Amino acid sequence: MVYLIKSKFLSMMGVIMDFPGRNRLRFPMSPVLISMFVAGCLFFLSCPSVLAADPPVPPSAEWSQVFLDHAAAYSVALAGSHYVVAGGQSSVLWDPYHPPEGLDYWAAVAKLDLSGNVVDWETFDDEPDHNIAYSVIPSYSGPDTIDGYVVTGSRHVAFEEDGHNYYTPYVWLMKVTTNLDTILWQNTFGEPFFHFGNSVIQDDTGFVIGGQKNIGTLSTYAGYMIRTDNSGNLDWEIDGYMFDGGGILYPWIGHGTEIHSIKETSTGDYILGTTSGIIKVNVVSGSPLTHAWTAGDGSYSSVQQTADGGYIGVGSKLVEVAGADDRYDVVLTKLDAGGAVTWSRTFGRLTVGLGGAGLGDRGRDVIQTSDGGYALVGTTQSYAWHGGSDMWLIKTDSGGIMQWDLVLGNEGDDYGRALVEAPDGGFVLVGSMTWEGSMRMWMLKIRPGGFIPPTPSFTYTPDSPFFVEETVHFNATGSTDDNPLDVYDWDFGDDQTGSGSTPDHTYIRPDTYTVTLYVTDDDGVRRETSQDLTAVALAVQWKRSYGDSGDYGWDIVTSGDGGFVIAGQWKWTSTNQDFWVFKTDGQGNVIWDSKFNAGTYSYYRSGALAVTRAHNGGYVAAGYREKMDAYGAKTFDVWIVKVNDDGTMDMDWDDDGTPEGYKYFFTGPDKTEQAYDIEPTGDDGYIIAGYAIREYDPPWTEDTHYRNDMWLIKTDIGGVLDWDETYSPGDLNDHLQGYGVAPTADNGFVVTGNFS
Template structure:
């Protein structure tokens, strides 16, 4: 192991010549097939090469170099197992695959030497036919004067491959020494001809201790020692002592300070007692810890040992974390950390992570190399390099690899402090031209400072499903000087991912999610941070009612601004009905409303489907009743103006029989419309397509028959990319056991193929009224299969179908309408029907794969007759649902959306209002996720129409006393509505004591005819205020002239203005001091004023108070 000084004395024996090839350096921008360098004569030998790799757009052309690495190397058809650092560079040991004449199984040891700059310095394969071998560990060997004299390799070898019972699966433990030139010096094998492996070795001063696996046939620990020449001095296995059968396989071994050995095994860490050059350690461990951990590497450190491997997550056989722990000399755990994801997320191909080797870092911490699946964002698995502090806490990590299975095996830190990692990468340049294992070696400068990821998001949790959430990672920072964050990756916790410093994501299903941001810096260091968020279901924004028990809407069409057009039937009596159309705005308020009876027959007319036309006006498709002429119905299509409801044109179509109806209508790309329904001739009922132009004129029409005498009604139609149509029908218009029949036509209605979706006997099945074509050419039909809701996916060529069905809680679940969402998903509405209890309106949202995101029901328990008729998905993520309530005899239009409604109340003043006096109403509402934009007030019965304001307060005067129900409807900027109603009691108007004064009911302070105004707001009416323009509640009037001091410029009326007196020391504006003589100059104060002279020193503003001292003569 690197960092431990080992000296090997002597050498002996000779290992036969191996295959050696000249190093070949391959340019990064060239793809070289190995077959191009395979010799065609003699024994098949592989010309080995190394490949310097660099970033490229196509990972199959160039294997990616991790960011921040100094160099990266690939070596073909090989597995990297172990690495050592020497002054001249690094040597990697592993195994290489290749051709064999004796078996289809072929492997041999490969040694690859690199210079410190990553150039290929030397290479060696140990390919002797019939003697297959592989390396698991390599250590340097030093001779006299601490001079490097070669390397010792531990592994496995098939000593007699061609003999019976000796094959690839039954090797011996193998120990071999090579010189500095990688040529063999000696070799030894140990064990029985069963699967025995040498996994690790160390030099103990006079020989080698090797750990591994012994099998005969049971698998257990194997521990042996040789002298300096590889001659066995002792061995320990269950063959030497049965108690060793219970010692797990040993993957690594280190000498214990003071004697003994510490071994890393498949079942924890164990300390064995002392040994000598000729006697093995005692069979019973001195201590055992972490026996649930599968440990692969251990090193001795001050005060104990540090080991790494993996640990199984309890209760999950498919989930293991990398484990790193420190054990004291006494065998107690000082600290233990596990690293790996708790659940699959961005890039994870699995949940098994493991450590392969741990080394002590030059800064006192540790470096671990291993393999990760849970963080393998490149592909199947990736090389994982972790740097920790002295207590095992992770400081930074790097994940390296490509789209295949890549794993980390060994790591060293060289004298310059750089880290060099080896392992195995899957690359596309194998012998067969496909993916194959390659030794992977990279050099990193180390000393990284990891980036710090951070993000915010809005709106804050909890937010609504269907509501776009903006995520911002601009608060993330790079770690070191000159570093930069180069990649931002997001895992939103619902199976969706994203990239970019800012991104937006919309959750479809209510629930709690963990959002994780991954940032990668220019060194390839990746860090992550997570926050939990919660998405909640949609709120009902508003609900409107229409009809009076004989009026019904059957469909809606969005108008592009949040409103919709509704269509159906309006009946005055059972024989007098007209097509009913209404337009509502984004608040559900009626814009216009009209009944359109057929002017020719005047019977029962109705509309079953509505669409917004190419020009923005609306078309409705349905029927007109012709009972008065002995016939039944014709197809009827109307076009009405979107803004006014004025009829633009009105067309009817009769096939030739007694019962024709239109059930669906769609826009045709390029202009015009396609109408689907059915035509009746005698007892024959056939599906019917009618192609009309923009003016409602027929371009062509065709009917489609069922087999035999069976009925076929066209229920839905879809346009087909490139021209043509798909009409979907059933045998009846009710829910019963019947097949669904889909017919594909060309652009003129000529049938191309038909496909029958069978039914399950005893269940109900119908295509209802909705079908569409998907971008990939396939079709989606919304309906019911086996009494469950279903989305039926029909192949583009009509060759097959698949169905996604759900429900089952209710006896019959059916869909009556659907709409596509911008993300390729669906909203559907219909009925959840149970004849014993009731049936309710049903609404559901599905993603683009048909997975159910959420579902809602509308209706009262135990009340029948509630059904979903139409549904529309709006741009802001809201859903409009048109549903019938036959129990209450009304149609309901409900908007549910991702928006919190306003909350609060309103107040009014005065608290005890009386008739004829204004009452001020003030809304005290708030909106947590927006703002309130409109207030609509209704002041009670007999108080006029509702009043809409753009401010939260309004005045209203009641003419008469009484109790009034005041209602406030407030709308926020997302269309959400809050309704508040309060009853207020208005008292009788007081007696009018000033009948001639329209502004006063009583005289008040000033009497009738004079307003009790208080201009200066000092509480004293102007009519009695001695200074009405200046507030003077004290009404002080020093000179008694009825002019208050606040308005009097000479308060004492002494002839000297107050302002003049205040300017001189000794004068007082509130005292009659006109005859006084402040300065005793013989001239009175008044005379001084009149003469314009100074009666005394002036007052200096801001000066200290002056003291005037008068001295007598």
Template sequence: MESMLPTFFCRAKRIFRRLVLTTGSSNGGSDFKTRLNSKFAGPWLMIFLFIAANLSAQPALMWNKTFGGNNRDVLRQMEQTTDGGYILGGTTESDISGDKTQASKGSADFWVVKVSANGTKEWDKTFGGSGFDELIAVHQTRDGGYILGGRSDSNAGGDKSSNDRRLTAGGRGDYWIVKISATGIKQWDKTIGGTGSDYLTSVRQTPDNGYLLAGFSESGVGGEKSQPALETTFPRDNWLVKISETGNKVWDRTFGTTYQDAMLSMDVTEDGGCLVSGNVIGQETNLQWYLAKFSPTGTRLWEKLISTNGNDLLQEAHMTSDGGYILGASAQRPHNDYIVAKLNTNAEVVWNKAFSGLATDFSTSIDILASVIQTKDGGYLVGGYSSGDAGSAKSEDSKGLDDYWVIKLYPDGTKQWDKSVGGTSYDYLASVIQTKDDGYALGGYSTSPAGKDKTEGSRGGFDMWITKLAPESNNKYLIFSSGTLNFRLENGTSKASKTVMLAASADSTAVTFTKSANSNWLTLPAAALGQLTFGINAAGLSPGSYTAKVTASAPGYRNAILMVELTVKPVNTGTTVRINAGGAAFTTVGGKLFSADRYFSGIDRIHTIPAGDILKTEDDALYRSERSATSFSYNIPVKNGEYVVVLHFAEIYFGAPGGPKASPRQRLFNIDIEGLNRASEYNISAYAGGPMRAVQEEYTQVVVSDGLLNIDFLNAGANLPSVAAIEVVPASEYISTIVLSPLADVHVRDSELAAQNFGASELLEVKSANGNGNRNTYLQFSVTGLYEPKLIISAKLRVYGYNVENNTNVNVSAYGIDNDEWTESGINWQNAPMAGLIPEGYTNVNAENKYYEIDVTNYVRAQVGDDGFVSLMLKNPTLRNRKLYFHSKENPSGNAPQLVILTNGAYTTPNRMNMERTNPATTLKQENKKSIIYPNPVKKQLVLTLSDKHQGAVRLQLINGLGTAYELAAPRVNEGKVEVDISGLPLSKGIYLLKVGSATATEVLKVLVTQ
């Protein structure tokens, strides 16, 4: 049953459902023009600049709780109690069921729920008469009990001790006040009303332990109403009532305009007076905002009308710490915005802002403000609900039909951050509070089942839904070692499992696991810290993609999120063939099965080496054998269709142990696939970076129409063609493996070395302790060749090293860095950029010298969609005081850090475009040497000291983050150095890639332009 309140008041609290709104364009983040005072229009571009900079400051969702019965249960107000818990107040139409323990009294009743600090229900109470009783306000009183206020049209009966005040010709409904004890026992109730309908909207305790009741009335003199209506044809006036500690009326005041008035909020002043606010509806004028201040005895001290150019509905007004006022409203236009206005002590507008989300293709962005509060730092928290997607002032897409949407503002009204919280259906925020731990609690009502942010299912109809946000500075968190688990199963292969670790940043704690709806295929382990195994049962699932969200929560900790992604592939969509050329059957570390050599023709010759470390791979044996002859072919039977062919190479003769000395262009050959030349004068060492190094080449758009895939290896004038392994994978199933080397890797140290740069060091160090001697490592990669974040399957940071001091496990965590404007040669402890508060992933490092992996999938996805750079900091957050060493890209071992990305999307190598069609005349690549830019950052000129990998003339291009290339004038090389003038280029400040090309090498360097 809908509320019995009149249309105006229903709109005040649940404005305009989506179905009755017309479409319109989004205009969030703009000033609401001349509605208040146009001279305060601000530099709105700054709002958009703050979005990316402050998204990481969003408080995390700590926990959320659902309370309801089998029908409609709506939360109207929430307050934190002195014991750290919460009191929730609203209206119920449910009988005993779900979380509701008492029977209904009428068609709707007051319902209060007391919960603990972690959201566990302690008790609930139902109060009502035989009619419709709607709870609007609840507050804890000084004696530890609670005052409940709302509207009732019930006569005496049930919990109601007095009849409705209506006369025969009057309307029904009065203020109804119920006082209860700390345990929810009713102490007294009072009916306060006139001869018509009266609507209470706020109740507050006063310093003398009495209560002020605020609302509006359609009554004349009669009952408790002592003053006549201000306009008798369509009466609706503001009505303020003072009652004593025991509920007896002390005085009442009728006030407002000769139009229709509706008082919606009230603040009590220190002396026992009050500030009231509401709206005025005129028959021929736009809606106006109304403010007034009263003394403790009910004398009106002043009143203020603020005109609007539309029907912008004022929801709340509150006094601020500077003596002024903060107002929150909802705009009613073709779409709806949040409106926030700050007034000074004279109730004059200082600034006003409007915020909205982005309209979808099918509807407008409906953004309805419900509440605004001042926060302890002098800023403001604005809350309501929104149907809009990311865009304008909103940083996240809609999660359902409507979501809770809160915006944190700086004291000047500039957006600091915003956050959307919601399930898959309707979620309406009604009340926001700042909690004692400096976090926030959001209360409202929801029809959503479990899913997205909502961890509990619907009880029936609308339910009360409370969510707790962590403090912005909270550093207690849970974290999974991997943010994403990916499963790819053939249709008919039903079961699989993978492990991941869960850790807590502080003391051990009991955790709870929840998973999103419609994920019965995912089996959760017992909730605990440590190593966990997640199982998949895909029996009965149709081919396609499935995603589940697992939330690990614990009281006082930020939640950890694990995304489980399952792809069920159709059977026999194509033919996958993997061949170990020149060798026996072999299974890789990643589980790929390569058959023994087969399907070859031509000169039958192979070459093998018995041992030797093959760099850039963990599957050394796959590269120690190769088919190598003057010319040979592979004719592989497959189903007709499109394929990706991956060829694996390593130079295991020239420059290998026991082999001839390496020199440029010793082995050159051509590769034809399906009769088309795909590589001319291919040079294994050049592209692998030297001998005994693995390299893979991908050839896409290979179409087979005759049932045979033909690959021909042909001599091109220098020694013999060779191949170590062949993969043939249907294009629809192929996953590309991209191994990125760092643009920059460096560690920084505190104490007396805080100003020193270690960019040339062959080792990267990590150590954390309570005292001095701390070290953090910074890494940066370019992902500019990736364009589709959603197609990234996984991203793993790999660092090669060990625990120097003992064999214990030491946590090393990877933290995201938003600021990419640092350089390897310029960074130190003092100027190092700030990292995020919560790690992106972690691993444990012991005394074994090897590659260690950290999952950074979610962070890399975000950066691919942002600026194309990934900056990470490695740190030990547990203060173990153990030193960890990792190899840098300057280390001659070749075991540099790697960012290994698996993707179904396209990738364009920034420094080797269209390799398949080139005819490279390259020398051996030297990974431990690179060109050097000085100075960096650069203003007008720079000096480039060339690596000895470059020979002859060089060509330079400066490339910005959008891919625009600036060709630099042909530079003259003088003793290995090049002087470059960029002062004439139309460059803005920021990060650029300097592409250095010569006849023998190509490399990409990073440069920061500051002017």
């Protein structure tokens, strides 16, 4: 019975040179080399450019500028017909959001026209003390008259206390001319230890700064607010460490609270974005400020008043999930005029997406857009797919529901810090990009009009659950977009990835896997969809039996149409067997059943021991036929049969003029031979492995000495002999038989079998 089972770059010492659009550029060098360097620059025009050549421009952007080595932009403002950008630069590689431990850094300010061209720029590395700019605004001497730009940040101040020399950052406020080449005034505020100005605004009487300070005895900061007149002279200052006999005067910006954003409200009060939430403070006669309320869950980097009198804030929120890694999500919170939360949205993901670097997503700046919705910029790790972290722009409706987003970046870490809405409705974003081995200021303009995200979709076969080691065919051609999709990326859930719209994948361990398809359109908008698939261990799906007792199935091959072809022998009497080949469908149901005998050459038995798919359609089976030798002994010959796709013998198999669908081979009339395997060869022929009994003295008796030689037979596509070769084990009574054969890459063959 047959069974079938489917089973930077600059320093503080060096030469200063003038270039168009740049007042001073400092290069560290030996005096001996100065004249050579000047000549080289003038003649060869080989001086380094502050603008990167051919920076990447995202498909969603109108322009993109990558500016200064080892630099980052922190703030941008629309100033009439220009954009003004402020940040910092260092002589060493650095984390753009934490100044380097050394003191070699300084503020950088640039002015761009509305087309993104850098028309003026300055770094303040010629100042006697190190400095950095975190916020920039245009300064107005009248409703529409810009008389310069004001920046705040930090500047180091040297002092001596108790016999010790210190050099620490104080809050810095500076005003420069509109072409950036002259400092009109500057001032520092604070006391020993660390102070930073993070945000500055201008009102009717002067400037107000929001920042943070540390008194040196504590490991964290407290909030710090400063008011100056229009010339930067101190009016008042408050901080979270001030106290009198009754305790801390301003606990609402006390220990642990940093002010990252300040805006004036329509009533002349202030709204603050802090690490302790969104804080509303009122301006009251006789007192600098009084606390109105604190709202919002999270750390807020940017706030502003909205058209309806409420407030919008963006930042980051720690999300703690039992059994999973803690993560930071972007948080966007809308408050009403009284500080009550209208809604709060988070943007992030539970797990790192394909290409992502972690679970840290942070919002840095938010604006209300001309359509009543909101735009926010920040940095994503979980959705980053360009390498490291990426800049992240999110556009929402008035209810905070995402309409579209863009993940922007290059290989390495990229950061989003601030944005403004352009006059045409697009968005200008600033931050930093890793480009050519250095962190640089990055400024780009996203075109107006918005973007329609693609809709990913995929199917797969076979259905889940499927078996391990079974090929799964995925198909994402049903994904849609307003334009052709550019990129298909796959995460198969088993630490393996793929690409293309129709990949194949095989799972090797039983488990449930989350397969995620990422599609990216021609605007660079990416979306994803996931499905859970289950791979199970091999198990019997069905079982069939064919024939009866004494029938054998020796080999099986797939038919190419989902079915199977089996080779064996069929017993038709107690002593007679036929060469048996039959075909089933994918469920084991018989499609055709063919039995062959050797005609007048076959006296008793024949059998098919191997089968393979033929080069020209159909199948070729190999085995033996039994015959009687001259002495009356039963011997075997190798027999191969060509079978058509319908199960009939292929009578036109070869072109030797003999109308036969079979071939037989033997080493002599009184020898016995059998074939155990047949495989196709690269020259469209076949290789057969078996054995031949050699060297005995007939007639056959129990005492006859003999040996078995391994036998290889090579035929052409029509079964006609190319060559044959026997391989002897040595002495009589030794036996070598070939049971399996496979072609090798060097056109040879490897054979397996037994030796005794």
